Amino acid sequence: MDSDKKFRELIDRSFTGEISERERQIIHSHIRDCNDCKRYMELTARTIRGLREFAFATGESHIRLRDILAHHAGTMRQHNVQLKVRTAFALALSMSLVGSLFAWWLARFLAVQMHFGIAQAQAGVLVFWLLPSLCAALCTLVTPGENRGIA
Amino acid sequence: MAWSSTAEAEDARIARGLRKRDLELLTSLVERFQHRLVRYLVYLTGRQEYADDLAQETWIRVLQRGSTYNGRQRFDPWLFAIARNLTIDYLRQKGKAGQNTSLSNDGDAVLQLPSSGPSPFEAAARSEDAIRLADRLQVLPPLHREALLLRFQEDLSLHEIAKVVGAPVTTVSSRIYRGLAELRSAFEEE
Numbered sequence: 001m002d003s004d005k006k007f008r009e010l011i012d013r014s015f016t017g018e019i020s021e022r023e024r025q026i027i028h029s030h031i032r033d034c035n036d037c038k039r040y041m042e043l044t045a046r047t048i049r050g051l052r053e054f055a056f057a058t059g060e061s062h063i064r065l066r067d068i069l070a071h072h073a074g075t076m077r078q079h080n081v082q083l084k085v086r087t088a089f090a091l092a093l094s095m096s097l098v099g100s101l102f103a104w105w106l107a108r109f110l111a112v113q114m115h116f117g118i119a120q121a122q123a124g125v126l127v128f129w130l131l132p133s134l135c136a137a138l139c140t141l142v143t144p145g146e147n148r149g150i151a
Numbered sequence: 152m153a154w155s156s157t158a159e160a161e162d163a164r165i166a167r168g169l170r171k172r173d174l175e176l177l178t179s180l181v182e183r184f185q186h187r188l189v190r191y192l193v194y195l196t197g198r199q200e201y202a203d204d205l206a207q208e209t210w211i212r213v214l215q216r217g218s219t220y221n222g223r224q225r226f227d228p229w230l231f232a233i234a235r236n237l238t239i240d241y242l243r244q245k246g247k248a249g250q251n252t253s254l255s256n257d258g259d260a261v262l263q264l265p266s267s268g269p270s271p272f273e274a275a276a277r278s279e280d281a282i283r284l285a286d287r288l289q290v291l292p293p294l295h296r297e298a299l300l301l302r303f304q305e306d307l308s309l310h311e312i313a314k315v316v317g318a319p320v321t322t323v324s325s326r327i328y329r330g331l332a333e334l335r336s337a338f339e340e341e
Contacts, residue, residue, distance in 0.1 A: 012328045016302060016309060047334045048303050050280035054272065058189045058203070065185070065207060066178045072211050073174050 004037055011041050015048060088140045096133030103129045162222045169217025177217075181210060184230060187305065191231055194300040195238055195262060195293055199271040205241060209234040224314075228307060232315045235297075238262070262293040283337045295330030302327055 007030050013019050014027060031038040104125050111121035168176030188209060192202035212233050220229050242262065272285035288296060294316070301312045313320045 009328075012331065013324075015331070016324060016327055018309070018324070043335050043338050044331060046280060046338055047284070047331060050278065050284045051299060051303050051334070053278040053281035054190070054275040054285075055277050056186065056190045056193050056199070056202075056271065056275045058185050058206070062178070062181055062185065065181055065210060066174075068207060069177055069181070069210060069214055070174055072214055073172055073177075076172070076215065 004034065007037050008040055011037065011044060015044055085140060089137060092137035092140055096137050099133060100125065100130040162226050165226050166220050166222025169220050172214060172217060177214060184227065188230060188234060191300060192234055192238065193271045194296045195235065197289060197293060205234065205238055208237055212237055227305065228311045228315050235315060284334055287334050287337050291330055291333055295326045298323055298326035299330045
């Protein structure tokens with residue numbers, strides 16, 4: 001009986017592809033003489049065949065599923081564009097602030113060197129640098145994504 | 152299992168398409184894999200109604216996380232692993248909401264659902280032998296059912312199954328043998 005148990009374990013393993021060619025031959029020579037193990041092998045094969053004889057219906061039609069996926073893809077694309085727009089705006093804003101600080105420092109230096117008033121230099125930086133760069137940064141928020149090439 | 156260079160090229164193509172969120176590719180994948188995905192989910196949950204909803208969620212997840220598929224492994228085990236994780240998360244949340252499912256930190260235990268309604272296996276049986284197996288399949292532990300399906304219907308190797316279910320190969324083998332023993336008894340009474 002112990003020997004049969006071992007052979008049945010080997011038979012089980014043969015169905016999961018875990019045995020060598022030599023072990024397969026051992027099984028075949030054993031089942032020639034052992035009806036119980038032969039029946040065991042036949043029933044296992046029949047069980048596996050039976051498992052392949054089920055056909056499940058798929059409830060969702062492919063067209064409906066495609067529509068659902070298209071909708072999700074659209075939403076994700078839109079979300080991506082919004083994310084890129086916000087990132088571009090944050091980048092433009094920080095660049096205009098950093099650039100303005102630099103322009104302010106340069107204008108003050110030049111004003112002292114060229115004997116201009118500091119207030120004139122401040123007004124110049126504000127009108128010709130800070131305001132235009134802020135407007136340019138705000139433009140990233142109002143222009144549609146497609147026109148910026150980031151859609 | 153041998154993974155031919157044609158299959159390798161095909162999986163690389165799928166990976167590229169998923170990275171680009173190519174809707175045409177995704178549609179073709181749905182056509183190719185939907186029935187196998189639904190079958191896997193029926194085996195996993197034992198319920199047809201869950202399988203349809205979870206299959207839809209799985210494809211949405213594939214669309215969202217397609218860039219994580221690298222194309223160096225087969226697509227189908229990757230798809231089944233996504234479906235499996237999604238199912239466990241879904242059933243865990245359902246359990247948290249105080250419904251009829253048992254809640255456990257162990258993902259495997261979450262899959263044990265009380266049977267209700269008609270058996271999806273009875274409805275899907277296409278032969279005398281399948282009809283005899285249907286009852287046993289319905290009461291078989293989901294993890295045994297899953298292992299049997301992945302080995303004998305999806306033809307995955309034990310290593311591939313181990314990756315999908317996140318368990319050692321020895322555990323997978325043991326589930327297959329126990330599952331087979333349960334089902335074989337349907338014919339032993341003859």
